[in-house]
Amino acid sequence: xxxxKPPTPKPLFLERMKKILKNDYENYLEALKEQPLRSIRxxxxxxxxxxxxxKLEAKNWKIKQPWKNYPxxxxxxxxxxxxxxxxxxxxxxxxNATTAQKINKNYLIQNKTLIPLEPGELGRALEHLLGxxxxxxxxxxxxxxxxxxxxDERILDLCSAPGSKTTQISAKIKNTGTIIANEISxxxxxxxxxxxxxxxxxNTLITKKDGITLCKKLKKMNFYFDKILVDAPCSGExxxxxxxxxxxxWNIKTIETLSKTQKRLFESAFEILKPNGExxxxxxxxxxxxNEAVVDFILKTFKDKIKIEEIKLPIKFRxxxxxxxxxxxxxxxxxxxxxxxxxxxxxxxxxxKMRKVK
Amino acid sequence: xxxxxxxKILTEKEKREIVQKLNKQFGIKEVPGIITMxxxxxxxxxxxxxxxxxxxxxxxxxxxxxxxxxxxxxxGNEIKLSIDGVQVLKDQITKNILEINEKxxxxxxxxxxxxxxxxxxxxxxxxxxxxxxxxxxDKINNEKADKKSFSINKLNNSDEQSEEQIWVDExxxxxxxxxxxxxxxxxxxSRFPGKKPHGFVIIKFKDDFLGTGKASEQKITxxxxxxxxxxxxxx
Numbered sequence: 001x002x003x004x005k006p007p008t009p010k011p012l013f014l015e016r017m018k019k020i021l022k023n024d025y026e027n028y029l030e031a032l033k034e035q036p037l038r039s040i041r042x043x044x045x046x047x048x049x050x051x052x053x054x055k056l057e058a059k060n061w062k063i064k065q066p067w068k069n070y071p072x073x074x075x076x077x078x079x080x081x082x083x084x085x086x087x088x089x090x091x092x093x094x095x096n097a098t099t100a101q102k103i104n105k106n107y108l109i110q111n112k113t114l115i116p117l118e119p120g121e122l123g124r125a126l127e128h129l130l131g132x133x134x135x136x137x138x139x140x141x142x143x144x145x146x147x148x149x150x151x152d153e154r155i156l157d158l159c160s161a162p163g164s165k166t167t168q169i170s171a172k173i174k175n176t177g178t179i180i181a182n183e184i185s186x187x188x189x190x191x192x193x194x195x196x197x198x199x200x201x202x203n204t205l206i207t208k209k210d211g212i213t214l215c216k217k218l219k220k221m222n223f224y225f226d227k228i229l230v231d232a233p234c235s236g237e238x239x240x241x242x243x244x245x246x247x248x249x250w251n252i253k254t255i256e257t258l259s260k261t262q263k264r265l266f267e268s269a270f271e272i273l274k275p276n277g278e279x280x281x282x283x284x285x286x287x288x289x290x291n292e293a294v295v296d297f298i299l300k301t302f303k304d305k306i307k308i309e310e311i312k313l314p315i316k317f318r319x320x321x322x323x324x325x326x327x328x329x330x331x332x333x334x335x336x337x338x339x340x341x342x343x344x345x346x347x348x349x350x351x352x353k354m355r356k357v358k
Numbered sequence: 359x360x361x362x363x364x365x366k367i368l369t370e371k372e373k374r375e376i377v378q379k380l381n382k383q384f385g386i387k388e389v390p391g392i393i394t395m396x397x398x399x400x401x402x403x404x405x406x407x408x409x410x411x412x413x414x415x416x417x418x419x420x421x422x423x424x425x426x427x428x429x430x431x432x433x434g435n436e437i438k439l440s441i442d443g444v445q446v447l448k449d450q451i452t453k454n455i456l457e458i459n460e461k462x463x464x465x466x467x468x469x470x471x472x473x474x475x476x477x478x479x480x481x482x483x484x485x486x487x488x489x490x491x492x493x494x495x496d497k498i499n500n501e502k503a504d505k506k507s508f509s510i511n512k513l514n515n516s517d518e519q520s521e522e523q524i525w526v527d528e529x530x531x532x533x534x535x536x537x538x539x540x541x542x543x544x545x546x547x548s549r550f551p552g553k554k555p556h557g558f559v560i561i562k563f564k565d566d567f568l569g570t571g572k573a574s575e576q577k578i579t580x581x582x583x584x585x586x587x588x589x590x591x592x593x
Contacts, residue, residue, distance in 0.1 A: 124588065124589050124590065126566075126588060129586050129587070129588065130441075130568075131442070152407060176406075178406035178407050178408045179406070189423050193423070194585060196427060197427045197440075198442065202391065202406070202426050203405055203407075203426075204406065204424075205406070205408070205413070206423040209420055209421060217419045218419075220419070221415065223416070
C-alpha cells in the first residue's frame with residue numbers, strides 16, 4: 001500500500017461521513033491515507049491508446065489499462081529504473097536468477113524495480129505537451145462515460161473549466177456535433193481554452209456566463225441540447241487525498257449555499273434539454289445536500305417530465321441514499337451512483353443521469 | 359448592456375485565400391470548417407456542426423469567448439500554423455517539412471532556435487572541427503551513424519511529395535549559445551544544393567509534428583508557446 005500523510009478533516013465532516021458510511025467508515029479513513037493513483041486519458045483525437053501506450057512504455061513507464069472497454073484510460077504505475085537491470089545487488093531475486101533466466105527479456109522486465117514518477121513528471125512529458133493525453137482522475141472520467149455522448153450530438157458542458165470532461169466528450173464524438181463549453185471565470189477560461197487547443201478540440205465554442213443566465217438566454221433562443229453535463233461546483237469532499245486544503249476550507253454553511261446554487265443550475269439546464277435528451281449531474285463531494293437532495297428537488301420540480309436513468313460504470317459504486325437526518329428523498333434517487341475512495345482507490349464522486357421524457 | 363460583437367467569420371472568398379496560402383506553403387488543399395478571425399491576424403478553426411447563421415445568432419445572445427481553436431496567424435503575405443493547427447491539418451501537409459532528429463527535437467521543444475550551420479561541408483574538408491569540443495565531436499560521430507535513418511522516403515506522407523519539399527537533417531552540432539542548437543542542413547549534401555528552406559517550415563520528429571518554425575539564412579526561429587515547452591531534457 002502506498003501511504004501518504006492523511007488529511008485531517010474537521011470533526012463535523014467526520015461525524016457526517018460516519019452517518020453515511022456506517023460500518024464502512026473505518027475503511028474510508030484507511031483509504032484516505034493512500035496515495036491517489038496517477039491516471040491519464042489517451043486523447044484519441046490525436047493518437048490511439050495502443051500507440052500512446054507504446055510511446056510511454058518506451059520511456060520505461062509501466063502502464064495499466066484498468067477498464068477493458070475503455071482502453072484510453074490508463075494508470076501510470078510508476079517507471080522502471082534503468083539501473084535495476086541485471087547485477088543490482090539490492091534486487092536479490094534478479095541476482096539469484098540463472099543465466100538463462102537473466103537473458104530472458106520478459107524476466108528482466110518483470111524484475112526491474114518500479115519507482116514512482118517524480119512530481120510533475122506526467123505534466124512535463126512531451127506526449128502531454130503534444131496533447132496525446134490528459135491527466136485526469138479516474139472518477140472524473142465517469143460522468144462522460146455515464147453520458148455516453150454520440151456522434152453529431154449537440155452537447156452543453158455547463159461548468160466546463162478546466163476542460164477534462166469537455167475534451168473527453170469531444171474525443172468520444174470525434175470532434176463532430178457541437179459542444180458549448182461554458183465557464184464564468186475568465187481566468188479559468190484561459191486554462192480551458194489552452195486545454196482544448198492542446199487536445200485539438202475543434203467542435204467547441206466557449207461561452208462566458210453564469211450557468212443559470214446562460215440557460216435562460218439559450219431557452220429564449222430555442223437553443224436545445226441532446227445532452228447536458230452539469231458538473232456542478234461543489235464542496236469537494238471527494239478530493240481530500242489530492243487536495244488536502246479542502247479539509248481546511250470545508251464548512252457546513254458553504255454546503256448549504258452550494259446546494260441552492262446546484263439546484264438552480266440543474267433546474268435551468270433541464271429546461272434546455274431536447275425531448276428525450278439526457279442530463280448528467282455530477283459532483284466530487286459526498287454531501288447529500290449537494291447530491292441526492294438536488295436530484296430530489298429536480299424530481300419534485302419536473303415531476304412526470306423527468307426520469308432517473310440507471311447508470312452503468314466500469315467501477316464499483318453504491319446507490320444513492322434516501323434519507324438525510326429527518327428528510328426523506330424520492331426512492332428513485334437510489335439510481336444515483338456514489339463512488340467512494342475505499343471501493344476503487346479513486347477520489348469520491350456522485351453521479352445522476354436524468355432523461356427528459358416529455 | 360448590449361453584447362459586444364467582435365466575431366468575424368471569414369467569407370468563402372476570404373477562406374479561399376487562406377487555403378491558397380496554406381496550399382502554397384504547406385500543400386494543404388482544404389480546411390474543413392468555419393474560420394474566424396480575432397483581431398487582424400489570429401485565425402480560429404471551428405469544425406462543429408453549427409453553421410455561420412447559428413453562430414452569429416448565438417453571439418448576439420451570449421458572450422462567446424472562443425469558436426474552435428487558434429490554428430494560424432497571418433504574418434504579412436504568409437501564414438504561420440500554430441502547433442495545434444499543424445496537428446489538426448497534419449494529414450494534408452506535404453510541403454516544407456523539416457525532419458529533425460531526437461536531440462534537435464528536444465531542443466526545439468525546449469523553445470530553442472535551430473541554427474543552420476554547414477558543418478557537414480566544413481567537416482568533410484577538415485575545417486571547423488577544431489571549434490568543437492570533444493562532446494560535440496562525439497555527438498557528430500553518433501549522428502553520422504544515424505544518418506541513414508533519416509531517409510526521404512520515410513518522410514513522405516503523400517505520393518505527390520518531392521524530395522525538394524523536405525530537408526532531411528544530417529547533422530547536429532551543439533551551439534555555444536545555451537538557447538540555440540545548430541542544425542546541419544541537408545541541402546549541403548543533397549541532390550538539390552542551394553535549396554535552403556526559407557520562410558515557414560513544419561517541424562517534424564518521427565511521427566510527431568512539433569509546430570512551425572521560420573527558416574532564415576542562419577536559423578529556424580522557434581514559436582513553441584511557453585506553456586508547451588519542455589522544461590528539461592527527456593530523450
